[in-house]
Amino acid sequence: MFKRAFHTTVPTAGKPGVSIVHPVHHTVKFKKAQVSERYRELLTPKSSILSAGFRPLVVSPDRVRDHHYNTIQSDLLLINYMHGAEDKKGIKMREWDGSSPYHLNRAPRPPRGRSRATKDIKVRDWSNVPEIVGVSLNCFVPEAKEVSDIAVAAKLQLQQITGVKARTVYSRSNVPTWRLRPGMAMGAKVHLVGRPMNQFLYTLTEIVLPRSKTFTGVSNSAGDTTGNITVGISADDARSFPEIEGNIEQWATTFGFDITIHTTAQVDPDARTLLSAYGFLFKGEEKFPSRM
Amino acid sequence: MSIRRAFSKSIRAYSTEAATAGSTSTSSSAASTSTEAVSSLKIRNPRMRRAVLQGDWIDGPPSLRTKHARLAYNSPIGLKEVFPLAYDIILKEKARHYAKAEEIKQELESSDASKIDAETRASLVAKYNKHLVRAELNDPEVQYNYRIKQLDLTQPVYRHLAERDWKSYDMLITLQRLEQLHVIPDTLPTIDPRADVKLQFPTVINKWVTPGEVLRNAVCTRTPIVKIQEFQQIPDNSLYTVLIVDPDTPDIANDGYTTTLHWAVTNIPLSNTSPVVDLAKSDELIPFLPPHPDKNGPTHRYCLWAFRQADPSTSVNATSTPLGSPTVATRRIEIAANDVSLARENFGIRAFVSAHNLDPVGAHVWRCTYDQSTESVREKFGLGPGIVFDKVRR
């Protein structure tokens, strides 16, 4: 008649969860806050103006987004077109054949000669034209190990540049010879989407990179093979962001940081083509994966 | 301000674009013709209607009670200018949904309709209802009526809104209490909740009993008022059964508990608009027995179950009502009052339900324990002195 779900712990690592909490009978699942009169107000969706976290949908025009939809998108569709293309299957993890009872719950093996599986490459058509979905800035300051306040300045710099609240990053490893302990503030990071992302991108490509004395282009070898490209910005270049340059006397020290541009491109060369439309220049020899 | 201006600008551009492109959506007049007849989709109060649709008021929004509040209130800047454009889009969307619903209706009523199998028909009917709901859901007048709780449950959109409200809180509370108190599975194995079952006692007017509440014995002496609200469309005079059982009656001989039947009513005619159980029109098989727990005994659970008297024969050939609900509960149950299966003591609710092919759609539970008023209740209804339990069994 209907499915009955049991109240369970979260299944992890391919193992089933365990039913431990009474009642074990739920036909309808719900969160605790839903049945508590006190917390119901917190469940108001942020899209509602009644919520404290409400933000208006549109606050200003976005020329970068418009440029993408008006110009780049259709060009990319044509550039990426391959006649008679078919989906290319990635190399997957090897499952155990089940010949032994011990194969149950055993983690699958990585592909032969590789450490991890690769993604399928779908036919490039109108539904998957690459676009930039996010930009993350990561500022790691090794000196923060000695003087922890430096991480605060790094965080402020990212916040100042992007207009989005940054998060402190903490060390996780324990290296006694470097006097590094887990939990030390080591820098900051921030992830941008939507308008702040586009604003950052055009500041970068129209103001910062053209004025840089050391920047000679994004390396053609940068990329994580799945369409995310990383660029480094030096501490000097960071000074030419208008938000920093405006009151440069307040910024005794600036920090370099890494910019990772997340795209929906399936392979790195596609992502580079996309980024070139945004005004990024590339340098060095480009290598193409065998499967693309 | 600039946002509003940009928005109105782009929307104006959009509406002219849609007009020039000669889009397939029918004009907004089509929407108004299909809803003109239904007055419950309109705001009754003309002053309110003007306030909601035109933002037009004398000293302030009429919903604010005091004059001081009305005078102190300021509308958001630009809302008045942008609203007509937005409302136009909503009306176009409404017309689109009605056109889609009309298409499905034509398909179901056409000559080829007999070829459609039951599964496709069910999905088409669901789609039809979905379009009817979506057409009206964002209408400001419907939203206003919903906020002031004037829900005409003959309309799909109000049924949808009422169901959404019920599912967000009341249903969850009921389910939680049924499970915590082990009404499930002590009485029936489980429940697929589809109807909002509410209960109140005539002694405490205008207060529905929260599921799981412990009530005083004096409160529960008279026959309860039961409301069974269905959210899907049901035909008028659909038939329902209500049982109240107490699974905590001590059974000393067997060192356990038995179930006692406190109330049994069958053939209750209900509809979407008249959801309250009317005993005059239904068959009360077993009159209501007030709770009267024994002294020092456990707290008793009084579990109310509501059943559809589903008729499998009529629900299969529902071709006569192409857009009606798939479930038709019109089967009458004829049970003699002296039937063996209806004995108050040792009542087997599971056997009864399977014997009469009942479909549980909702449940409720309240609790009673021995209190100051129990003796007077026993005296008033002639229920005998009752047992007094002790730590040591005598």
Add this chain to the structure above:
Amino acid sequence: MFRIQSSLRAMGPTLLGSARPSVVGCNNANVKATANLVLSRGKRTKARALAPGAQRIINMLSVFSAHKKQPRRIKLAMEDLIRHNVVQKAWSIFMRDKKLIRTERLKSQYKKIEEAAEELKSLNGYLHFEATKRELGKRFSPEMRIPTETPPNEIWHEDWKVTDIYAKKR
């Protein structure tokens, strides 16, 4: 602020000027009896002023602080709440329709590319091969700019040449 000061004080004397123990105002009789107490909170005197380095960090931390940065919730009358929701909904319908149009346009473009390639294939195999050959490492022209609302007076440098600026630097 007081908590930040005390935590900075714990860092050591380098960050602070003359770190003097301050007592927050209270009615304790013992505290009253002792002389030379500063019974103030948050009041900054010259003697207790922070070192410039510490003050700078406090300024930075106060930028992150969410205190009073959340705008107050707008109180709307019921009529305006309904009207606002209508506008909000209309906007999402509007955006959805725009997206649909965009997708449809891309879809038809893709279909046309496909048709043209097929037709070329039936006419001339060589031309088809050359036309549909995959161009690896394709780049948009570096002169391409994201259009602005305020374009420059001189729109296009007609006689601009690619100079080997990068080669010079290497």
